[in-house]
Amino acid sequence: MVKVTLTVNGRTVSGECDDRTLLVHFIREKLGLTGTHVGCDTTQCGACVVHMDGKSVKSCSILAVQAAGSSVTTIEGIAAQGELHPVQAAFKEHHGLQCGFCTPGMVMTAVDMINRHGGKLDEATVRHQLEGNICRCTGYHNIVKAVLAADAEMAAGRQAAE
Structure with a gap:
């Protein structure tokens, strides 16, 4: 067993795991953050995407020990207190x-x-x-519309702030 310490959603966390434990399993099983899903364990589906040091990664392709010292953001960590992130709101x-x-x-x-x-x-x-990223339900049309709407809203927000 190895001790892994990393920052998850702005909080420093530690846990012990086998040195072969995937980051997705560490997040779900050791930290109890079940919003990150396990779909294929082979990087094919994208259900396990998190941000590591600011970039999206498939957490089923990274060992928890490789993520030690990193900053990880999960789906639970992107929203502001009590509000959906603009991308979440656009998906809805x-x-x-x-x-x-x-x-x-x-x-x-x-x-x-x-x-x-x-x-x-x-x-x-x-x-x-x-x-x-694989979706078996929506045919992607509404997902693409949501991403484009969120992009436009966030760009407008950035321009208004400048």
Whole structure:
């Protein structure tokens, strides 16, 4: 067993795990943050996407010991106190979810995409960037609409703040 210490959603946390424990399992089982989903354990579905040091990663492809010392944000950590993150709100408003299994990974991927390309997203870019996330319910149309709406809203908010 090894002790792993990292910052999760702004809080320093520690836990012991086997050196082969995947970050997704550490997050869910040791920290009790079950919003990050386990879909395939092979990086194919994107249900396990979290942000590590500010970039989206598939947490089923990273060992917990590799994440030691990193800053990790899960779906539970992106919203402000009592309010949905703009991407979460857009998914709700534009019906970008059905069963909800893929939603945390889709939202985390979208937040990273908007952070990197904010205000400059188009449908083709969004569809390309979401290729690593699988949804079996919505056919992606409403997910893409939600990401584009959140991008426009967040860009307008940034411009108003300047």
